[in-house]
Amino acid sequence: MEINLISDTVTKPSPEMLKAMFNARVGDDVFRQDPTVIQFERIVADLFGMEAAMFFPTGTMANQTAIKLNTNPGDQIICDKWSHIHLYESGGASANSGVNFNLLDGHRGMITAEQVKDGINDPEFYHVPLSKMVGIENTTNKGGGACYEIAELQKIQKVCKENNLKYHLDGARLWNALIAKKQQPKQFGALFDTISVCFSKGLGAPIGSVLISDAETIHRALRIRKIFGGNLRQSGYLAAAGIYALQHNINRLEDDHRRAKELGKQLELCPWVSIVEPVETNIVVFSPFPHINDREVVEKLKQKGIAISVMAKGKLRMVTHLDYRQVMHEYVLETLAKLIL
Numbered sequence: 001m002e003i004n005l006i007s008d009t010v011t012k013p014s015p016e017m018l019k020a021m022f023n024a025r026v027g028d029d030v031f032r033q034d035p036t037v038i039q040f041e042r043i044v045a046d047l048f049g050m051e052a053a054m055f056f057p058t059g060t061m062a063n064q065t066a067i068k069l070n071t072n073p074g075d076q077i078i079c080d081k082w083s084h085i086h087l088y089e090s091g092g093a094s095a096n097s098g099v100n101f102n103l104l105d106g107h108r109g110m111i112t113a114e115q116v117k118d119g120i121n122d123p124e125f126y127h128v129p130l131s132k133m134v135g136i137e138n139t140t141n142k143g144g145g146a147c148y149e150i151a152e153l154q155k156i157q158k159v160c161k162e163n164n165l166k167y168h169l170d171g172a173r174l175w176n177a178l179i180a181k182k183q184q185p186k187q188f189g190a191l192f193d194t195i196s197v198c199f200s201k202g203l204g205a206p207i208g209s210v211l212i213s214d215a216e217t218i219h220r221a222l223r224i225r226k227i228f229g230g231n232l233r234q235s236g237y238l239a240a241a242g243i244y245a246l247q248h249n250i251n252r253l254e255d256d257h258r259r260a261k262e263l264g265k266q267l268e269l270c271p272w273v274s275i276v277e278p279v280e281t282n283i284v285v286f287s288p289f290p291h292i293n294d295r296e297v298v299e300k301l302k303q304k305g306i307a308i309s310v311m312a313k314g315k316l317r318m319v320t321h322l323d324y325r326q327v328m329h330e331y332v333l334e335t336l337a338k339l340i341l
Contacts, residue, residue: 002305002307003305003306003307003324003328003331003332004307004323004324005306005307005308005309005318005319005320005324005332006307006308006309006317006319007201007309007319007321008173008201008202008256008282008319008320008321009200009201010321010323011204011321011322011323012206012323013204013205013206013241014204014322016244016248017204017205017241017244017245017248020240020241020243020244021237021238021240021241021244022237023240024036024236024237024239024240025236026234026235026236026237027234027236028233028234029055029231029232029233029234029235029236030231030232030233034234034235034236034239035236036236036237036239036240036243037055037235037236037239039239039243040055040210040236040239040240040242040243041053041054041055041210041239043243043246044197044210044212044242044246045212047185047186047246048185048186048188048189048195048212049185049186049189049190050189050195050212050213050214051213051214051215051218052212052213052214052215052217052218052219053210053211053212053213053218054210054211054218054221054222054225055208055209055210055232055235055238055239055242056196056208056209056210056211056225056230057207057208057209057230057232058207058208058209058230059170059172059196059198059200059209060088060089060090060092061209061225061228061230062196062209062210062211063084063085063089063092063168063170063196064085064089064092064093064096064097064228065211065221065224065225065228065230066168066194066196066211066213067085067092067093067096067097067099067133067135067168068096068097068224069194069213069217069220069221069224070132070133070166070168070193070194071097071099071132071133071166072098072130072132073097073098073099074098074099074129074130075099075129075130075131075132075133076099076100076101076102076121076128076129076130076131076132077093077099077100077101077102077132077133077134077135078101078102078104078111078116078119078120078131078133078134078135078165079101079102079103079104079111079134079135079136079137080103080104080105080106080109080110080111080137080140080143081103081104081105081106082106082108082109082137082140082141082142082143083101083103083109083135083137083170084137084141084142084170084172085135085137085170086101086103087142088141096228099129099132099133100129102119102121102129102131104116104119107143107146108140108143108144108146108277108278109137109140109141109142109143109146110138110140110143110146110148110152111136111156112152112155112156113152113155113156113158113159116134116156116159116160117159117163119131120159120163120165123164131163131165132165132166133165133166133167133168134156134159134160134165134166134167134168135168135170136148136153136156136167136168136169136170136192137169137170137172138153138169138170138171138173138174138177139173139174139176139177139180139280139281139283141172141173141283142285142311142312143277143285144277144278144279144280144283144284144285144317145173145176145260145279145280145281145282145283145284145285146277146278146280146281147176147177147180147181147280147281148177149181150181150183150187153188153191154191157191157192166193166194167191167192167193167194168192168193168194168195168196169188169191169192169194169195169196170196171188171195171196171197171198172196172197172198172201172209173198173201173202173281173282173283174188174195174197175197175201175202175203175250175253176202176253176256176257176281176282177281178250179250179251179253179254179257179281180257180280180281189212193213193214193217194211194212194213194217195211195212195213196209196210196211196212197209197210197212199241199242199245199246201321202249202253202256202282202321202322203242203245203246203249203250204245204249204321204322204323205238205241205242205244205245206238206241207238207241208238208239208241208242210242249322252322253281253282255322256281256282256320256321256322256324257279257280257281257282257320259282259320259324259326259329260279260281260282260283260284260318260319260320261279262329262333263279263284263318263320263329263332263333263336264276264277264278264279264284264286266333266336266337267284267286267336269337270336270337270339272288272289272292272297272339272340272341273286273287273288273289274287274288274289274290275287282319282320282321283317283318283319284317284318284319284320285311285315285316285317286315286316286317286318287314287315287316288314288316288341290314292341294310294313294314294315294316295310296341297316297341298310298316300339300341301335301339304335304339306332306335
């Protein structure tokens with residue numbers, strides 16, 4: 001039995017999801033004639049109370065499109081230093097849009113309205129980049145699945161409006177935040193200019209993200225998606241997986257969160273573990289004591305059939321997901337309890 005806790009992107013479509021994909025009505029989405037894609041985009045836009053949405057192959061492409069929509073070359077994005085758009089999108093913001101970052105030192109990947117306000121460049125001081133967009137990541141990846149409070153996001157929105165800044169949400173794992181914090185999609189739709197959400201993580205679809213905004217912005221996004229090579233033909237087969245995921249896989253995220261918290265508690269009992277970040281959703285980030293090599297931990301677990309990832313020097317990560325079943329979970333807990341380093 002191989003247990004993959006490297007990421008929640010490792011899941012495979014269930015038989016029921018595959019059946020929904022197989023039975024999808026499709027057309028050519030490059031000509032905007034795929035009925036299932038159109039239906040999917042409408043469902044997601046309505047869910048967030050926003051005007052329009054567009055299907056993308058990846059979350060990175062959706063984020064990069066939002067950056068290009070919201071900025072001009074030479075502008076600056078304000079975000080946390082651990083943001084995915086800065087760390088894990090291969091420098092796309094500079095390559096694709098010619099922008100740079102003002103990286104804030106937040107808490108577990110989360111920033112405050114006060115930090116954003118302090119990070120805005122004077123628009124009249126032409127020697128510095130023009131602050132143009134604030135990027136928020138929720139839940140935070142490197143921050144161990146941490147979730148923002150709505151009240152703080154509202155305060156940041158107020159700062160954005162007062163300073164003519166665009167407000168983007170990288171909501172790759174927003175579904176997890178919604179369940180963990182008992183929040184509603186429309187609360188986020190009311191705050192942000194653009195939102196990207198993934199379906200290939202906790203919701204278990206094989207591929208796909210959606211960018212949501214007003215109708216005019218999404219119309220402009222069509223050209224940018226084409227420039228980035230993101231147009232697909234009969235993508236309704238993939239959109240059908242997203243529709244199925246929305247209908248069946250959101251509430252079950254509670255199981256992922258429960259198992260992640262149980263993993264966190266077990267790790268706290270391990271004598272070789274120094275720190276376990278607070279577990280809110282499905283990501284468990286922990287650090288062994290400095291004298292223990294990260295790779296040794298990974299290798300010992302691999303020998304037991306458990307795969308985890310190295311997130312950064314001194315930080316390891318486990319991510320629970322819908323293919324991580326209870327029998328696997330009990331085995332991992334038992335293995336951690338017995339592991340000697």
